Amino acid sequence: MENILEISHLNKAYKDFALQDISFALPKGYIMGFVGQNGSGKTTTIRSILNMAVIDSGKISVFGLDSVTDSVAVKERIGVVFDSLYLAAHLNVKQIEKQISPFYPKWDHALFAQYIKDFDLPDNRRVGDFSKGMKMKLMIAAALSHGAELMILDEPTSGLDPVARDELLDILSEYITDENRGVLFSTHITADVERIADYITILHAGKVWYTGTKDDLSEGFRVIKGSEEDIPAGLKEKMTGFHAYRNGFDALIRTEDTAGLPDSLETEKASIDEILVYIAKEDRHERRA
Amino acid sequence: MNGVLKTVWYFYVGGSSRLVLTLILLSIVLALFGIAAGAITFALLAFLFASPNSFSDDPESRRIFGILPVSRKQVTVGEFLSVGAAVMLGQLPSIGFLWLSSKRLLSHFLPEGLRTFTESFPAECSALSVSILAIAASASCAAFAFLLMKLRIHGEGSVIKWVIILACLLVFASVMLGRDDLPEERFFVITAVIAEIAAVAVSAVCCAITVKKTAKKEF
Structure with a gap:
């Protein structure tokens, strides 16, 4: 099986917290639930994958490329959804598209418009005024409209109502039907993981406690x-x-x-x-x- | 389009707001009444507000640059270019407003007292007044580049400081434009040219230092 994401011996220390020897791999065509208590290091690991955090040692490989030296090429192929909006809150949907689309060579305007329509998002309202569910859908629409092959989601379901959570999980399930894609999905809501994940990595106090298939974990x-x-x-x-x-x-x-x-x-x-x-x-x- | 230009574009689109339009319209109205100092002030402010993200020290608003496919260096250079261009290009409409003010097209509609007040401003669109404007804009550009460097390297919330410096510069520009006993015109023209070059140089140095110091800074 070819891995879409591979982390080997990642170390990253802050004053009061450290990721220690993190290693795991996500094969193509699968969803990995990334779970652990708050403060266990999930977000730091994700920030390291995105080269937002500068790692102390170890190697992160995405699509076979180095996440640090090939950072730009890697990010062109990654879709990111965070628990809070990272897009400019004072703009509307059309302006957001105008702002970020030039960054992605494979940006598909028609597809983005379709997602906005399907998700029922108003295109003339400040996105800062959107509900949490709408903001999450907007980030998903942006992530899916540039042909992302790997989706990285950091606590996307926290604070969402059950209907919006269900919709998100459906979107991810549909996304992964293309076997060349992968999803890394961090959450502390384990019911979501039970429902859609094929693989699970449990982080605890900055270390990998378990990584493997969901079935192996439950058995x-x-x-x-x-x-x-x-x-x-x-x-x-x-x-x-x-x-x-x-x-x-x-x-x-x-x-x-x-x-x-x-x-x-x-x-x-x-x-x-x-x-x-x-x-x-x-x-x-x-x-x- | 490379990463630097994409970043400039990002700031440009993010800066197109109703507030910018309102300030420009207000500048035009003031210019029509012959109030040049106010027009210039508003024109500069309009362009400064055109980059609302530039002076933000809110980590949330910077997180996007860790997600978009663009390098740290390109983000920093793009940001300095955006701010520098906004301040320097702000001179062009300001000159337009200065010229418009000199026509005093609507000043006769003003009440007597107010008209006398506005007429106390020379509002002349001469080489002298344009030079003074250029000196003020250059000083602003260098000051902003320096503060942006401080903000990005040390993460200092310089918002209050830069507002104070901006206010001082604008007051300086307004006062100088209102004086009748200004010294020789040639001196100001030469100073303006030197100031423009110096502002670009200061901005470039600040940008280079910021790129180096923030190479490993996290988003």
Whole structure:
């Protein structure tokens, strides 16, 4: 499988936060959900891909090109949607098109007009006065109108109503029907990821906690519950987010570590939400003897 | 079109606002009544407002340059060109307004007191007044280039400072245009030419320093 995006050993340090040895790859034709708590490093990683943040070390390759040295060529082929509007808020849709279209050699005016019509966006109103959903649709229209082969979306669904969220997910699903494209979709709303992602990368505290297919993730982890006394020796150390309470405990465990468990301990499939919660619990040092 | 010109275009389209049109119309009206100083002030302001994004230190409004396919260097050069061109080209309509003012086409409609006041301005479109205008515009251009450099390198919110400097320059220009005892015309013409060249040089140096210092700055 050919990768549309490949990140190898990316490091980027700020005063109070650092991305550490980030590596993952997105194959062509797939959607990757990029999840993690707020402040886990999702936006910094995306800014690094776009060369908006200057990386300390590592390599980011997009379409086989270097994201730093070939930055302009890469960006001509990327569509970007952020959680807030990056286009000039005091202009209307027509003026926005006039302003940004010269930057893209493959800009398609007819296609942009069609998206604006399909999305029901008024072309004579200041875009700063648009609702959040309308702003998101405008960014999508701009991203799709220059033949972007990779869409990068940073928390696009946060703050959207359920209808607008559903519309966005439909647009992405339709976009990815062309197998030469890819989507990197950062969010902390895991339901969106469960619905459309093929691959998942979980970031935690600036490190990759998991990267792989969604199926492998859901098969690879289970929630374990029961009485603490029934835990076999050495197993507790393999648990993530161990939480003891009066009548027992719960934690996250790799499926491979569940072999030979006593019947008194129950395990069940872990959702992405649960996985994120247990990772956070581990971080809060909730492990108690 | 290369990245620099695309950036200039970006600022140009972003600057086409109703406010610019309103200021230009106001300048024309004032010029028709023979008020040259006001006309020039408004013409300069109109062109300054023509680049609303240029002096913004709001990171949100700069994020677009991290998304558009254009290099950091091209963005910086394009921005300096936009601001420099706006200030320097602002001289042309200002000269037009100065000429229009000298005709005093509608001044007889003004009440007596106001007419006397406006007539106290020479409003003459001579080589002397045009030279003074050019000196003020050059000084403005150099000042803006310097402040833009400071803003982009250090991220200082220089908005208040540049407004003060602009106000001082415009007051200077207005006062000089209103004086009857100005020294020799040739001195001003030569000074104006030197000032224009110096303004371009200062802008180019500021631009080069900014390009170097912001090469690794993040959007």
